[in-house]
Amino acid sequence: MTLPVGWKLTTIGEVADINRRNPYLRELPDNLNVTFVPMAAVDAFSGMIAAPRIRSLGEVRKGFTPFSDGDVIFAKITPSMENGKAAVAKDLKNGLGFGSTEFHVISAKEGLLSTYIYYFIRQESFRRDAKANFAGTAGQLRVPSSFIGNYPFPLPPLTEQERIVARIEELFTQLEAGVAGLKRIQAALKRYKASVLKAAVSGKLLNGELVIGDGELPKGWRWVTVGDVATKVTDGTHKTPRYVDNGVPFISVNNISSDGIIDFSDCKFITSEEHEYLYKRCNPEIGDVLLTKVGTIGLTAVIKTNTIFSLFVNTALIKPAHEKILPNYLAYVLRYGFISESYEEYISGSTQKFIGNKKITQLPIPLPTLKEQQRINVEVDQRLSVATQVEATVQVGLKRAGRLRQAVLKSAFEGKLTA
Template sequence: MLKDWIEVELGDVCDLKNGFAFKSKEYVEISETMNFRMSQIRPNGKIDLDHNPKYLPDEYAFSYSDYLLENGDIVIAMTDMASDTKILGVPTIVKQDKRKLLLNQRVGKFFNLNTNCVYIPYLRYIITSPQIYSYYKKLGKGGVQINLSKDDILNAKLPLAPLPEQRAIASKIEQLFSELDNGIANLKTAKSKLEIYRQAILKQAFEGNLTKDWRKKQPKNHGNHVNQKNHSADNLPATWKWVKLSEVANHITDGDHQAPPKASEGIPFITISNIDKSTNRIDFSNTFYVEKEYYFNLKENRKPQKGDILYTVTGSFGIPVLIDFIKDFCFQRHIGLIRPLESINQKWLYWLLQTRLVYGQASEKATGTAQKTVALSILRNITIPFCPIEEQNQIVQEIETRLSVCDKLNEAIDQSLEKAQALRQSILKKAFEGKLLSQDELQTCRQQPDWEPADKLLERVKKDSKTKR
C-alpha cells in the first residue's frame, strides 16, 4: 500500500441495507415492477434483469418505496449455494430499464456513501477485487446455503486512496476493461463461427454428403440389410432410412426419481451442473456422493457403462455426453441415459445427438415454462437418419477428421478467455495494492487541487460530519 493511503473498513465510508422478504405468492405474471433478486446478479459482476425475472404488483412500488433501487446503486449478494458458490459477496451496479426494481431479501444495497472521501466507481471496483471476494467467501456461514451478515460485509478492510488517485484508478480500470472486453468479444465471435462450422459439418454428415464418394466405391449390395419401408427418398441416401431413437437403443431411461441419501464419500452423484456444455464432458471435481449400497441397489440400466450416452433432459436440455471411460457413478433424474445397441457405433450416435435436427425436435416438444423438460417418451420418439454400420464408422471418421482442428481452435479460445478473466482479476488486485498507476500518473494526481493524504481526508470528513450534527 502506498504511503499516502490508509486501510479502512467498508463501514467507514458507507452503510448497508438488506432487502424485503417478498413472498412468491405475491408474484404476478407481468407488471412494470420487478423483484430484484440474487438471480439478477451474475458471477461476472454484471446485472441481468431478464434472468428468471419475478414481478410484483405495480402498487408495491409505492407501498415499499424504501426498497426501490435507482440507477447507479451498488448492490451485493448476501447468500449463495454452498455446493456451487458463484455470487456470494459479488457486487454490481444497478442499471434500470423501464421496470421499477424492488430490493429482495439477502441482497444488500450500499447507501449513505460518503462521496466526500470515496469515489463510487473506485469503491465498486475495489469491493470486486479478489482480495475482498476471498475474504467474503471465507466468512460465508451455513449448510445448504451460505450467508453473509451485514457486519461481515461492512467489516471488510479496503485501501482508501486520495480522491484524485481514486478517480485515476477507476478511469484506468475502465480503459483496461474496455480493451479486455473488446478482445473477449472478438474471441466469442470466433467461437460462435466455429460452432456454425461445426453444425454445418454435422448437417452434411447426417444428410449423407460427407460419405457420398465413399458410397460410390461400395459393392452394389451395400446397405441391402437396411429395411427401406420408412425411407424418404427426397432427403436421404438410398441405403438410409428414418427410425426412432428407441430403435437404435437397448435402453433409454433416466436417473432415480427418489432423492438419494447424500454421503461425504462413496460413489459420485452427477447433476446437470456437473456437465460442461462447452466440452460435453462430466466434471467430477465437485460432485455429491452417495453410499455404495445405494448405487449397487440401482437397476443396471441406471448405472452408466462405457459406451452409454447421457443426455440432459431438464433445464439445460439437449447436451449429450459419451461415456468413453470406466467409472462407477450415478446421476439425477434430470439426465437421461441412452444405451446403444451393440450393432451401433456409439460415437456416430453421440455426434448425431449434437445436431440441430435432434435438438430441434427436443426443443419443439419439451414441456414446462420456467424449466423445460424433455420427457423420456419424447426422447425415445425423436426421429433420426439411420445408415449401415460400415457407413456409421466412415461418418465418424469424416467428422472427427474435419472437427479435430476446429476443436483445437475452440480449446485455444477457451484458454484465452480464461486468461482474460485472470487478467481482469490481476488488474483489480493491482488496484487494491496501489500498483496500477505509474509514477507519472501518481504525480499528475498529486497536482490536483483536492489531493490530500487519505488519513487527513478521512479525518477532515469525519470532523465535518460531526460539525454538521
C-alpha cells in the same frame, strides 16, 4: 499493507453507509415511478444493470430493498455473491430504485467515489473474505452487513480516486475488446460444430468435404426411431440417494459436457450397496449412450470407461443395438436433433423442460449403413476434435483475461496502478 503518501487505511463503514434508511420515502406518492432491479438483472461479469423494469412506488415500497442513484448494490446471498453480482445504480427513474432483499446497499459518503468502492468490492479477494464470513444455513448463506462495515479499506484523496477509476476503466475497455473477440470465435465454433453434425446426419459429409444443404436422405438411408435401434431406454434413480464422501460416482446432467465428455472430477458419490441396488434397473456399460433429459436437454456422451457409476433421473441411458447403429453415430444424431430443435415437439414442461423415456424411444433418426456410420464417425471426430482444441485455446484466453482484470484491481488498490 504499505500505502502511498496521502492515502489512509480505514474501513468501509467509516467512508460509506451500509443499508442506509431513506426517511423521505414515506413522503413520496405511491404512483411515483421508480426503477426495479431483480437479482437476475445484474450482470455478474460487466456489473451492468440489464433490462431494469419500471414499477410504481406503491408496488415496491414494502418487501424490497431501496437505493438511490450513485449507490452500490452488492449481492449478499450465495451463489450470487461468489458470482460477482454488484453494480453502481445510475439513471434510476426519479433517482430511486428498488431491488431484491438479497442486496446490501453501500452509499458513499463525502470524499468517496461510488465507482471506486464498486471496483474495490469487485476483487476476488474481497469475495473470498466475504464467503469466509458467511452466516446462516446451507443454501441460505449470506454476507452480514457488519463484515462490509468492518472491512479494511485503502482510501486515497478524491482526485487520486478519479485517476484510478479512469485508469481501471481504460484498461478494462481494452480487455473487454479482446474478450469480445474471443467470444465471437466461440460463437463461430459453436455454429461450425452444429453444421458438421447437420452435414453428418443428413448424408452430406462426403469425401472429406463439408456440404451444407437440405433435401431427402441419401440412397440406402432410412428413417427409424430410437426405439427401433435400442435394446433399452431408461433413466437414473428418481429418488435422491444418500451421498457419501467416497464411494461409487453418481452422475447427473451436471457431469455431461457439451463435447460429449463424462466428467468424474466434480461428481457426488454413493455407497456400493446403493449402487448395486440402482444398477439392477439402470446399468451403464461401455458402448451405451447417455442423454441429458431434464433442464439441460440434449447433451450426449458415449460411455468409454470401465469406471462403474450410477445415474440420476435427469440423465437417460440408451443401449444401442450394435448390429444396427454405432454408439458414436447415435450420440451425434441425437445431439444435432436437439441443437436444431427438430425434437422440440417431444419436449414437455413449462418451468422446467424435460423429455420422458417413452418420448425418447419415439425420436426419429436418419439411419445409414454401419459402414457409412463408421465413415461419418471418423469425419466428425476429426472435425470436432480440431474445433475442441481451438475452443480450449479460447477458454485459456478468457481465463487469462479474468486474471488480468483481477491483477489490475489488485494493483489499483495497492496504489501502484497510477504511480
